[in-house]
Amino acid sequence: MENPILTVQDLTVQIKNQQDITILNNINFDLQKGETLCIVGESGCGKSFTALSIMGLLPKKAKAYGKIMFKGKNLLQLSNEELRDIRGKEISMVFQDPLTSLNPLFSIYEQLSEIFIAHGFKNKKELKTRCLKILEDVKIPDPKTKLFSYPHELSGGQRQRILIGMAVALEPDIIIADEPTTALDVTIQYEILSLFNRLKRKKGLSALYITHDLSVVSEVGDRVIIMYAGTILEQGPKESILNNPYHPYTKGLLNSIPSLEKRGSYLTPIPGFVPSAENRPKGCPFHPRCLKKQAICTKKVPDKTFVSDNHFVYCHLVK
Amino acid sequence: MKDTILELRGIKKYFPIQKGLLKRTVGYIKAVDHVDLFVKRNQIVGIVGESGCGKSTLARCILRLYEIDDGKIFFNGKDVTTLTKKELKSYRQKVQIVFQDPYSSLNPKLTIKSSLMDGVKQANVEKPKRIEKISELLELVGLPKDSMHKYPHQFSGGQRQRICIARALSLNPELIVCDEPVSALDVSVQAQIINLLMELKEKIGLSLIFITHDLNLVGYFCDYVYVMYMGKIVECAPTLDIFKNPHHPYTRLLLDSIPGKRKQRPDSVFINKQDSQLNTQCGFAPRCKYFSKKCENNLDLREIEKGHWVRCSLI
Numbered sequence: 199m200e201n202p203i204l205t206v207q208d209l210t211v212q213i214k215n216q217q218d219i220t221i222l223n224n225i226n227f228d229l230q231k232g233e234t235l236c237i238v239g240e241s242g243c244g245k246s247f248t249a250l251s252i253m254g255l256l257p258k259k260a261k262a263y264g265k266i267m268f269k270g271k272n273l274l275q276l277s278n279e280e281l282r283d284i285r286g287k288e289i290s291m292v293f294q295d296p297l298t299s300l301n302p303l304f305s306i307y308e309q310l311s312e313i314f315i316a317h318g319f320k321n322k323k324e325l326k327t328r329c330l331k332i333l334e335d336v337k338i339p340d341p342k343t344k345l346f347s348y349p350h351e352l353s354g355g356q357r358q359r360i361l362i363g364m365a366v367a368l369e370p371d372i373i374i375a376d377e378p379t380t381a382l383d384v385t386i387q388y389e390i391l392s393l394f395n396r397l398k399r400k401k402g403l404s405a406l407y408i409t410h411d412l413s414v415v416s417e418v419g420d421r422v423i424i425m426y427a428g429t430i431l432e433q434g435p436k437e438s439i440l441n442n443p444y445h446p447y448t449k450g451l452l453n454s455i456p457s458l459e460k461r462g463s464y465l466t467p468i469p470g471f472v473p474s475a476e477n478r479p480k481g482c483p484f485h486p487r488c489l490k491k492q493a494i495c496t497k498k499v500p501d502k503t504f505v506s507d508n509h510f511v512y513c514h515l516v517k
Numbered sequence: 518m519k520d521t522i523l524e525l526r527g528i529k530k531y532f533p534i535q536k537g538l539l540k541r542t543v544g545y546i547k548a549v550d551h552v553d554l555f556v557k558r559n560q561i562v563g564i565v566g567e568s569g570c571g572k573s574t575l576a577r578c579i580l581r582l583y584e585i586d587d588g589k590i591f592f593n594g595k596d597v598t599t600l601t602k603k604e605l606k607s608y609r610q611k612v613q614i615v616f617q618d619p620y621s622s623l624n625p626k627l628t629i630k631s632s633l634m635d636g637v638k639q640a641n642v643e644k645p646k647r648i649e650k651i652s653e654l655l656e657l658v659g660l661p662k663d664s665m666h667k668y669p670h671q672f673s674g675g676q677r678q679r680i681c682i683a684r685a686l687s688l689n690p691e692l693i694v695c696d697e698p699v700s701a702l703d704v705s706v707q708a709q710i711i712n713l714l715m716e717l718k719e720k721i722g723l724s725l726i727f728i729t730h731d732l733n734l735v736g737y738f739c740d741y742v743y744v745m746y747m748g749k750i751v752e753c754a755p756t757l758d759i760f761k762n763p764h765h766p767y768t769r770l771l772l773d774s775i776p777g778k779r780k781q782r783p784d785s786v787f788i789n790k791q792d793s794q795l796n797t798q799c800g801f802a803p804r805c806k807y808f809s810k811k812c813e814n815n816l817d818l819r820e821i822e823k824g825h826w827v828r829c830s831l832i
Contacts, residue, residue, distance in 0.1 A: 240703040354568075383567040383730055388774040410703055413733070413777035454708035456737030458760050464715065465737075467708030471673045 202228035203371055203404050204252070208264035211247055211256065219475045221247050221260065223428045229372065234398065234405040236415045236436070238451070239425035242472040245408045248425075249374045252406070253291055254281040268372075287317050290365040294377040296357035300349040306333075306360060307345045313367050328367075336363040336393060355386035359393065366397050373398070374406045379414065391417050412451055416440055421508075424448050427473060427483035434509030444511040446488050482514065490515055521594075522692055522724050523556040523579070523612075528588035530571075530578050548574040550748035551588075553818075556692065561718060561725045563739030563756070565732060565771065571748040572728045573617075576696045579726070580614055581605060593691075610639060613685035617697040619677035623669040629655075629680055630665040636687030654683040657720075658713060675706035682713065694726045699734070711738060732775050736760050744768050747800035750818065754825035764827045767801050799830070807831055 211222040222244045229235050237245045251262045254273060266273040268289070273281070285291075293299045301309060310329040319325065326345075333341035336359040349357060358378060365373050375394065379387040395418060398405055407418050415422055415436060422439040424432040424447060432445040443449050450468035470487040473479060479486050485495040492514060500512045529552075531545040548571045556562045564572050577583045579590065581597070589598050597608050616622040623632060633651050642650050652662040658679040669677060678698060685693050695714070699707040715738060717723050727739055735742055736756060743753040744767065752765040763769045797812040799805070805812075814830040821827055 240705060384732065384774040384776075385567060385770060387776065391776070411776070412704070413775075416777040450705060454704045456708065456711060456731075456734050458733075458736035458756075460737055461756075464712050465708040467712060468705040469709075471675060471706060472703075 201231060203231045203268070204229040204406075205267040206248075206252070206264070207267070209248070209251060209266065210263045211244075211251055211260055212263075213257075213260050213475075215259070220478075221428055221475055222251070225264075225428075225430060227423055227430070227433065229404050229406060231404055232402055233420040234407055234418050236407045236409060236419035236422045237425055238409060238412060238415060238422060240410055240472050242427075242474065243425045244428040245410075245425055246376055247428075249291065249376050249406065249408055252374065253285060253289065254278075283317075286313055286365075286370070287368045288370050289372045289374065290368070290370045291374040291376065292358075292361050292365045292378045294380055296354050296361055296378075296381065299361055300357055302349050305346050305348055306352075310345075310360070310364060310367070313364060317368060332363040332367050333360070335366070335397065336360065338363075354382055355389065358382065358386075358390055362390070362393060362397065366401060366403065369401055370403065372404045372406065374408070376408045377410070380409070380411070387414075394418065412440065413455060424451070427478050428475070429483055430512065431484065432509075432511040432513075434506070434511075438506065438509045444505055444509075444516050445484075445513050446490055446515070447484050450487075482512070520558045521555055522558045522592070523554075523726075524591040525552055525554040525579070526589040526591070528552045528554075528575070528578055528590070529586045530574055530583055531586050547748045549578060549585075552745075552748075552750055554743060554750070556724055556726060557741075558691075558724055559718065559722050560740045561714075561727055561738055563735040563742045564726065564728045564745055565730060565735055565742060566745035567730060570745045572745055573696055574748075575745070576614065576694045576726070576728055579694055580609060580612055582614075606639075610688045611690050612692045612694065613688060613690040614694045614696060615678070615681050615685050615698045618701055619674055619681055620701075622681055623677055625669050628666055628668055632669075632680065633665070633684055633687050636684055640688045650687070654687055657686065657717070658683045659709075673706075674702050675709060678702065678710055679713065682710075682717075686717070690723070692724045692726065694728070696728045697730070698727075700729065700731065714738075732771055744771070749800060749828065750826075751801065751828045752826065753818075754822075758822070758825050762822075762825075764821065764825075764832050765801075765829050766805050766807055770804075799828075 205228040206225055209222055209225040210220065213219045213221060225248060237248060239245050250256050252266055252273060256262060262274050307329055310332055311325050314325055314328060329345060330341055333345060338344050338356055338359060379390050382390065409415060419436045422434065422436050423430055424445060426447055432439065432443065432448050439448060443452060453466045454468065456465060468487050481496045481498055482500050485491045488495065494514050500514045502510050502512055503516050504510045505516060528549055530549040531547055533542040534544045534546060535541065536543045552575060564575065566572050574583065578585050589596055592608060592612065600608060630651060633654060634647065637647050637650050651665055655662055655664060660676060660679055672680065699710050702710065711734065714725060718725060729735060739756050742756050742759045743750050744765065746767050752759065752768045759768060760772065763772055798816045799812055802808050802812055811830050816828055816830060818826045818828045821832060
């Protein structure tokens with residue numbers, strides 16, 4: 199591909215304990231300018247760790263290897279000061295839980311203006327108009343009074359809007375959203391998704407959207423990465439993944455979604471559950487839960503197989 | 518009706534708003550406002566609505582975990598609204614609840630065996646047969662027998678929810694109220710739990726009240742659906758009717774918001790006017806696109822087709 203804005207190469211994250219636990223194992227992907235890349239998987243697959251390593255927010259015990267290239271710099275080798283300049287201004291993040299991501303002791307204005315001040319903005323008068331503009335951007339009703347309210351006075355949807363507003367305030371190049379709608383109702387979810395799409399288009403952002411819900415992917419994504427147990431299992435364009443999946447895990451995820459059409463028959467869920475990071479199996483990481491497992495699956499990690507130009511899968515069954 | 522297992526008549530639960538030093542009551546939050554609801558034997562009844570609409574309060578009212586302010590609950594034709602504490606025990610044996618969060622609804626200091634034992638004792642199982650009963654229960658929900666000696670932290674979310682279901686089943690209930698039992702779980706695990714509930718419905722003839730905000734789920738496995746908004750039922754109908762032919766603007770908004778299958782953009786206009794300025798009893802009016810003069814009319818649930826009831830003045 200031509201001109202990626204972010205390239206992740208051989209990203210491996212380990213946690214140092216009595217024995218080293220590998221959380222992420224050789225992750226490779228790139229993010230093109232203006233596209234939305236979705237990372238999909240169950241909890242405990244390493245989706246959030248991928249996001250945290252890009253932001254340089256990994257816990258102290260974790261050690262990241264490999265390369266994350268952004269504008270010619272390797273993010274993994276930057277110092278804290280250098281990272282602080284990038285965070286918020288060039289890469290920003292929206293977290294899952296809008297209830298805990300805002301500080302309950304400070305007003306919305308104080309928290310919004312902090313971003314501008316932290317990045318060297320001094321004119322106090324303009325600060326307020328800038329903050330108001332953010333609230334208008336994310337369509338908060340009655341922005342003038344809401345600006346001086348405290349987080350508990352706002353609903354969950356409104357808080358998530360403010361967080362998205364904060365994330366795009368300095369017009370970053372990349373926005374990383376970690377399950378931003380999981381805690382919200384369907385109606386609010388729709389509004390947040392359309393807000394996200396609108397802002398992305400308007401400001402020409404690239405986005406990394408992390409979710410476990412494949413039905414959300416159909417609303418926001420351009421390309422999809424399916425992750426499982428710290429590795430990538432399948433990657434391809436959205437339509438191709440949703441309509442024509444190859445990996446048994448992707449198929450299982452799609453089959454698990456209940457719907458009106460599937461009434462009257464049992465769902466076909468993926469048996470078992472995600473293994474913890476300490477006891478991940480040998481060979482293909484998915485084999486203990488795979489219904490089509492063969493002898494080779496338990497021994498050898500499958501190679502990358504291209505099924506079309508930009509759709510590939512790691513599975514022994516796909517030839 | 519003989520096959521009606523649970524019948525709610527005009528259930529009301531108002532929470533007082535108290536202010537000041539003397540805790541004077543200055544108003545009420547109408548969490549559940551005149552709800553009528555029927556559950557037939559071996560049926561799955563869904564209750565949907567956004568958070569804060571009173572779904573969970575209603576669930577607690579059904580089990581009489583909250584004292585209701587008005588209305589009657591009939592279980593198998595018997596009035597259970599006025600039961601004393603002692604009599605309640607046998608009612609709660611037949612009606613059980615599974616909560617949303619499997620992480621906080623199991624006691625972390627008790628083994629699974631002792632968590633289940635209380636229910637088994639209540640169900641009058643003789644002492645030597647109790648352990649056998651527990652392993653039967655675990656088998657029924659698809660867990661290995663030896664898990665009875667483990668503690669909750671050794672299980673994943675989906676497994677814990679299975680344990681909660683086993684605990685509810687330990688009393689041989691006729692009706693289980695499920696309060697968002699799968700919304701904290703991953704899709705694949707969610708599908709496992711849903712399959713389990715369907716299986717139980719067929720195997721032991723259970724009736725279920727299924728509270729959720731996920732319309733995909735409702736469409737998949739509920740027989741009858743109640744749509745709730747601000748403490749009131751705004752529409753109720755058999756599932757297929759409600760999906761193919763929704764009448765209330767709120768139901769339509771919910772259906773249009775399902776990701777992935779959107780036929781049209783949901784018309785979610787949020788602000789018409791402030792509540793107080795609207796001269797209507799309809800709680801949905803501030804968000805309703807079709808709001809007009811007609812909405813000032815009286816608002817009752819009306820039957821527009823057989824079994825399909827709507828609370829909207831425009832229809």
